[in-house]
Amino acid sequence: MGKYQSFATRGGQITLGLQAAMIAAVSAKEAELRKLTESNEVFATLDKNQVSITARGLGEYRKIGHFSMEQLPGCCGIVVSYHSAIETQFRGLGIGKLFLEIREDAARRAGYTVILATVVHGNEAEVGLLKQAGWSVSPPLFVNKRTKNAIALYTKELK
Numbered sequence: 001m002g003k004y005q006s007f008a009t010r011g012g013q014i015t016l017g018l019q020a021a022m023i024a025a026v027s028a029k030e031a032e033l034r035k036l037t038e039s040n041e042v043f044a045t046l047d048k049n050q051v052s053i054t055a056r057g058l059g060e061y062r063k064i065g066h067f068s069m070e071q072l073p074g075c076c077g078i079v080v081s082y083h084s085a086i087e088t089q090f091r092g093l094g095i096g097k098l099f100l101e102i103r104e105d106a107a108r109r110a111g112y113t114v115i116l117a118t119v120v121h122g123n124e125a126e127v128g129l130l131k132q133a134g135w136s137v138s139p140p141l142f143v144n145k146r147t148k149n150a151i152a153l154y155t156k157e158l159k
């Protein structure tokens, strides 16, 4: 898991480093993850900025999904959430919603003010998830010159 770092903010509150916050946020949802995946145990592994979650049930290890988070270069108030995905066989069970709660919780634990994500136009599942959780879209869409995908920028201010 690497070495965790923590530091105190001016207000005297302890704020975790982002990677530690990601693991802490997963741990806080362990019981819900076990319940949704009908597993005896869930494992989180951290590789650089990516958390992968695996469940053990019926003697098998099954990957549930992964997500990545990183501070926006040049702005300590914004964290970028990216590469979030639930494995196909675990979709539609509420795990994507739980992963989003985990990502937001990690961002709060690490002291960020805004969380940002890009979404490819037409990704109704992700858009539904973000809207339900109170994220806002910043128009207009832009077309990525490299991929030709139409991209929307979604943000949420973390209270």
Ligand SMILES: CC(C)(COP(=O)(O)OP(=O)(O)OC[C@H]1O[C@@H](n2cnc3c(N)ncnc32)[C@H](O)[C@@H]1OP(=O)(O)O)[C@@H](O)C(=O)NCCC(=O)NCCS
Binding pocket: 083, 084, 085, 086, 087, 090, 091, 092, 093, 094, 095, 096, 097, 098, 117, 118, 119, 120, 123, 124, 125, 126, 128, 129, 132
């Ligand atoms: C987007 C994704 C993470 C959703 O995960 P999930 O576990 O299936 O989602 P949940 O079961 O938690 O659903 C939560 C909400 O998402 C929305 N949603 C999920 N699937 C949907 C679909 N197929 N169509 C429309 N809305 C959908 C709904 O608002 C749903 O809430 P509801 O059940 O109350 O209607 C998953 O589909 C995925 O991994 N997709 C591929 C990778 C990806 O697109 N990642 C986002 C990158 S920007």
